[in-house]
Amino acid sequence: MLPGLSKCLQRIKAHPEGLQALHRTLKAKVYPPPPNFTVRHSSQFTMTAPCVEGMIPLIQKVQALHKDRYVSIQWNDGTQSLYPYVWLRDNCQCPLCFLQSAKARKILMTDLDVTTGVERVLLTDPTKVSIVWPDFHTSVFEAEWLRKRCFSQPSRENVQENLFLNERYYWGSDLRIPTVSFKEVLTNDKAAFFWLTTLRSTGIVLLKGADIQQGEVAKLSKRIGYLRLTFYGHTWQVQDKTDANNVAYTSEKLNLHTDYPALHHPPGVQFLHCLKQAVEGGESEIVDGFHVANLLRKTNPEAFSILSSVKVDFTDTGSDYCDFAVQSKNQIIDVDGEGHVVRINYNNATRDSVLNLPVNQVQPFYDALKAFVNLLHSPDNVVSFRMESGDIVTFDNWRLLHGRRNYLSDPDSPRHLEGAYLDWDEVMSRLRILRAAVQGEN
């Protein structure tokens, strides 16, 4: 339990300087917070809306509105919620309809009468509603359960933000990378929760103090659940290799890119552990791809439109964990149904020479890509830093683009990073479980 944390998180959402308050609360070894965030508010979200947090009000009155086929609930805070008959019947929580051990619906859609009426509604006490259905099956719903599922727009928005944490802090070159102790993250739930919420909102967290040996990124993956195996192995060694099967495995400069757009579902999160830095060069560069894509949308809408609609072929062929011949089609800027940028898919090395465009659309495509790449590399947007042995940078591979300068190594002790991938679903799963542990939720 950490009574202050929830309030701190609200402050962070409103004011990034609230991070400092959270740092004090966590008492974990943390480093200065990033300034100058731009907060994307997903519509009218507020953390304090009554349907998610705070005291659950009591039920004053319940009524079946047969014409509209809604059950109406009057709460003692003066608000009202409507619940469709069919939704209530579908979500009966009794042991015949719901398997408690799996927290899953048992009632089959083939058995659900979607035109069902209601025989009777009863307020057994101010926290419980009973519904008797025409076949005399009875459902009992708790006030808290119903309140959370209120169909009003603010309530639904709160629930969605609570489930998916889609709010983002956008940043430019003045980001100070949020930094936490690796060992605290492994052993302290509050530090781990801070790590993952910051990774979600900011897209990057630097962990300091890992041991100088392989296996640390695997250890960090276990803290979440499991890593994602790819054709490059469970974890992979970024070194200058003979007959490199990937441009990353050379000492050359790498322009800003996301990893593995040759997969249709590229890894959501990436860990990179520095075991040995180069003698000269090898500095890392990062950029907030969502921020830059939104800048492009404003300044060059035609380029944005091309890059968010054209499906680009990516290719990756070779042998590592085993032999592979991977092909994908991805938009360079992925936008969801509501127009939000949700993923950047761009690695110039694996962009295929196969380009599925009519010949007269090829030049406009290159013009658009060049405009985006110019904006990505603009000094206003790029953050440069140099990893030291024992640093693990953890970042959102769907959002950040990363690159590195070319380097010169000590031949007896060459530059060496170890990397691992995870998916966002698994990371978000651990974040929800940590939140429940830290905030004492169910």
Next chain:
Amino acid sequence: MLPGLSKCLQRIKAHPEGLQALHRTLKAKVYPPPPNFTVRHSSQFTMTAPCVEGMIPLIQKVQALHKDRYVSIQWNDGTQSLYPYVWLRDNCQCPLCFLQSAKARKILMTDLDVTTGVERVLLTDPTKVSIVWPDFHTSVFEAEWLRKRCFSQPSRENVQENLFLNERYYWGSDLRIPTVSFKEVLTNDKAAFFWLTTLRSTGIVLLKGADIQQGEVAKLSKRIGYLRLTFYGHTWQVQDKTDANNVAYTSEKLNLHTDYPALHHPPGVQFLHCLKQAVEGGESEIVDGFHVANLLRKTNPEAFSILSSVKVDFTDTGSDYCDFAVQSKNQIIDVDGEGHVVRINYNNATRDSVLNLPVNQVQPFYDALKAFVNLLHSPDNVVSFRMESGDIVTFDNWRLLHGRRNYLSDPDSPRHLEGAYLDWDEVMSRLRILRAAVQGEN
């Protein structure tokens, strides 16, 4: 090498009875082919188009068209191809611009002049074009490489079909499930290639003759590359369990569903190995979800429109490989930009009670879902079969819905299936590699 195979595959694509010819050619232990396919032709695709197969024509003439900034190639079969300057420069295959060991582009987008002119084009011999750029960098392109990347529409469609095999055979209740010997698939590349191409086009292949022990699905995954770990483990045991963490781990009837829509990227392919069948019941049911979704689009366009646009919340909470709290939002019918149904995401058990819809859109949503479910369960669409010990059913979990009847087990030897998941990218990778091996391609 198997000279007849390519021709056989062409026949299959045109006429499903061509499967029989392939069976004879493969000389693997295969079973009767499925009748009554409906073939979805992805526009005007033909396997015999000159740009993909057959003799590569020679180059008769090459010319730089400065006004349009295209290089024009006149082939000795009378056809012409145009290639934009910028695309040619971007895809220079010289060792400075292209890393042969990784088959990846080295030239950086920041270094690419997207407005480049051409200094000179040369036809060094009828199979090679040289381009001298204004900075005197020179690129040499092979005729075969260029021909494959011709920007004409039929050529691009051929290349895309060759890369992604998006052609599907739709089927109803009269499908006879394609069947192959498990041991042949493990040891014979032609049988494995037949298995994966049929899995891709038909969505299901039954493998017979696996040993009656755990580990066979893992062995099959290794034949492809690797399986996909999930919160249910590397492989998972479908049995009637106390305090089941999933409705599948009971002896109850399971309506038609896809697995794991609670992930944003559900597993593409599923293996289920029958180690022990029930004494009574437990029959499997499958349906072609793409076929039924298309039927719905024709017969009830409003329902189709709702199910292909509403993002439904799915939830999966519990503990298995480790503890998990998974949440996703997926359309029940996923449609790509061109209107093709590309994935079904539907498991009634994990469909969340959280439903992010305005209250007046809830009833239409249930009406649409009920219409789809009724069509899925129509006797015209469902194929029933009973797995026997040693059978491994392999199927497209993005396309097929599967279910099972409730069952009664022998308490001393209960019903037991072992399952595993893979992703389509990995399966397609193996398919491409097998095709190259079987057809003697590069």
